[in-house]
Each structure stands twice: as structure tokens, then as C-alpha cells.
Amino acid sequence: MTDYNARRTMMVDTQIRPSDVTKFPVIDAMLDVAREEFVPAEAREAAYVGENILLGPEGRVVLDPRVLAKMLDGLDIQPSELVLDIGSGLGYSSAIIAHMAEAVVALEEDEVLCKDMQAALGQSGVDNVVSQCGPLVQGAAEHGPYDVIVIQGGVAVLPDTILDQLKEGGRIGAIFMEGNLGVARIGYKIDGKISWRFAFNATAPVLAGFEQEQAFAL
Numbered sequence: 583m584t585d586y587n588a589r590r591t592m593m594v595d596t597q598i599r600p601s602d603v604t605k606f607p608v609i610d611a612m613l614d615v616a617r618e619e620f621v622p623a624e625a626r627e628a629a630y631v632g633e634n635i636l637l638g639p640e641g642r643v644v645l646d647p648r649v650l651a652k653m654l655d656g657l658d659i660q661p662s663e664l665v666l667d668i669g670s671g672l673g674y675s676s677a678i679i680a681h682m683a684e685a686v687v688a689l690e691e692d693e694v695l696c697k698d699m700q701a702a703l704g705q706s707g708v709d710n711v712v713s714q715c716g717p718l719v720q721g722a723a724e725h726g727p728y729d730v731i732v733i734q735g736g737v738a739v740l741p742d743t744i745l746d747q748l749k750e751g752g753r754i755g756a757i758f759m760e761g762n763l764g765v766a767r768i769g770y771k772i773d774g775k776i777s778w779r780f781a782f783n784a785t786a787p788v789l790a791g792f793e794q795e796q797a798f799a800l
Contacts, residue, residue: 584626584627586616586618586629586630589629589630590612590613590616590617590630591613592630593612593617593630593632593647594609594612594613597632597647597648598612598647598648598651601648601651601652602652602655603648603651603652603655604655605654605655605658607659607681607682608651608654608655608678608682609651610681611654611677611678611679611681611682612647612651612678614681615674615677615678615681615706616706617629617630617644617647617674618630619702619705619706620644620671620672620673620674620677620699620702620706621635621644621672621674622635622636622637622638622672630647632646632647632648633646634646634786634787637671637672637695640787640790641787642669642671642692642695642735642787642789643671643735643786643787644671644672644674644675644734645675645734645735645786646784649757649766649784649786650674650675650678650734652766652781652782652784653732653755653757653766653768653781653784654678654679654682654732654755656755656766656768656781656782657730657732657753657755657768658753659679659682659683659729659730660682660683660729661682661683661684662684663683663684663729663730664683664684664685664686664687664725664726664728664729664730665679665683665685665686665687665728665729665730665731665732666686666687666689666721666722666725666726666728666730666731666732666747667679667686667687667688667689667732667734668689668718668721668731668732668733668734668744668789669689669690669718669733669734669735669789670688670689670690670699670713670734671690671695671699671734672695672698672699672702673688673699673700673702673703673708673711673713675732675734676688676699676703676708676711676713677702677703677706677708677711679732680708680710680711683710683729683730684710685710685711685712686710686711686712687711687712687714687722687725687726687728688703688711688712688713688714689714689716689718689721689722690713690714690715690718691715691716691717691718691790693715696713696715699713700713712725717791718789718790718791718792719741719743719744719791719792720743721743721744721747722747723743723746723747726747726748726749727747727748727749727752728747728748728749728752729749729752729753730752730753730754730755731744731747731748731752731753731754731755732754732755733754733755733756733757733789733792734786734789735757735786735787735788735789735792736757736758736759736764736785736786736787736788736789736792737756737757737758737759737788737789737792738758738759738760738788738792738793738794739792739793739794740754740756740792741791741792745771745776748771748776749771750771750772750773750774751770751771751772752770752771753768753769753770753771754768754769754771754776755767755768755769755781756769757784757785757786759785759786759788762785763783763785764783764784764785764786765780765781765782765783765784766781766782766783766784767779767780767781768781
């Protein structure tokens with residue numbers, strides 16, 4: 583029988599801590615949340631390997647735990663904050679964030695993933711996450727504005743629709759992709775505008791709707 587608890591501890595000790603993740607709430611959440619419960623059944627044995635795990639639709643993934651942990655370390659989510667988790671998949675990232683935030687809105691547009699996410703969060707006893715099914719590019723304005731927004735995948739562009747849902751003084755984390763190369767950035771909303779700062783190098787498939795618009799030639 584697989585000892586997932588031991589694998590989870592090893593993941594934190596060999597992947598998360600050596601990646602300059604220092605904030606205890608992030609480490610504690612990574613130790614506590616059973617990642618194997620939030621990946622496709624056929625990927626459970628690979629749940630603690632340090633890489634993206636395919637979710638299926640349109641190249642969607644559960645982000646490499648190091649990437650998620652480093653992003654959350656940079657965002658420094660506080661216990662009083664409301665967080666929007668865009669592209670939450672089966673809910674792993676939302677379950678992690680739920681350990682740090684007051685409440686999380688988990689946004690997922692794939693109906694099958696959304697239904698399975700609701701079941702996984704319920705089975706894991708996570709009670710401060712609201713699951714929302716709808717287009718990722720539209721966000722979830724009805725629950726906002728948000729102190730923090732996290733995007734679980736690559737982006738080429740971020741629509742104003744998303745940025746407008748961030749509170750003044752809030753933070754947003756995203757992986758900006760240019761071809762096969764990407765960087766994670768943390769954005770700070772100051773005077774209504776986002777000021778982006780480099781966080782670390784990372785790659786992830788670009789989410790549908792967040793691609794660079796193609797120029798049309800006549």
C-alpha cells in the first residue's frame with residue numbers, strides 16, 4: 583500500500599524547501615493537503631513527482647508543486663484575505679490556498695473538472711472554498727473584489743476583466759509565457775494599475791482565452 587503521507591513529506595523536504603520557499607503557512611499547507619486526492623485517478627502514483635500533472639482538457643495541468651509553492655510564497659496570503667483561484671482544475675491549489683486565506687473562490691470552466699473538484703474538496707473537508715463554474719477569462723466578479731488572484735496556468739495576456747476584480751493594494755500571480763519560455767510575476771495594484779515584478783522562471787501551458795491575440799493580415 584502506497585504511503586502517501588511519507589511521499590508528501592519527502593516532496594516538501596526535497597522539492598519545496600530547497601526552492602527557497604520559507605513561509606511556514608505555505609509549507610504547512612503542502613504538508614497537510616493530500617495532493618493524490620486532487621489529481622486524475624490514473625496519476626495518483628505520480629502525485630508527488632516534481633512536475634506538472636496533465637488534467638486532460640486542452641493541455642490543462644496541475645502545476646508543479648514547486649511552482650505553486652513559490653508563487654504562494656511570493657503572494658504572502660494573509661488569514662483575513664479573499665482569494666480568486668483561476669483555473670483551479672480538481673481543486674488542489676484551492677485547497678492549499680484555503681489553509682492561508684479566509685476564503686477562496688475556485689474558478690473552473692470545464693464542467694467535468696468543476697464537478698469533480700466540488701467532490702474532492704468536499705471529501706477533504708475543505709469548507710472555506712466556493713467552487714464557481716464559468717469562463718476563466720471572465721473571473722468571478724460577483725464574489726469580488728479580491729485581495730489576491732492566482733492563475734493556475736500560463737498566460738500571454740491578462741484581460742482587464744480579471745485585473746479589475748483585484749482590490750487596490752491587492753496582489754496577482756501569473757506565469758507569463760513567450761513561446762516555450764516563461765516567467766512567474768507578482769503584480770501589485772497601485773493607483774488602479776498593476777506593477778509587475780519578476781518572481782522566478784517557470785513554464786505552464788497557456789490557458790484558453792489568455793493567448794496572445796493574432797494580428798490579421800488582409
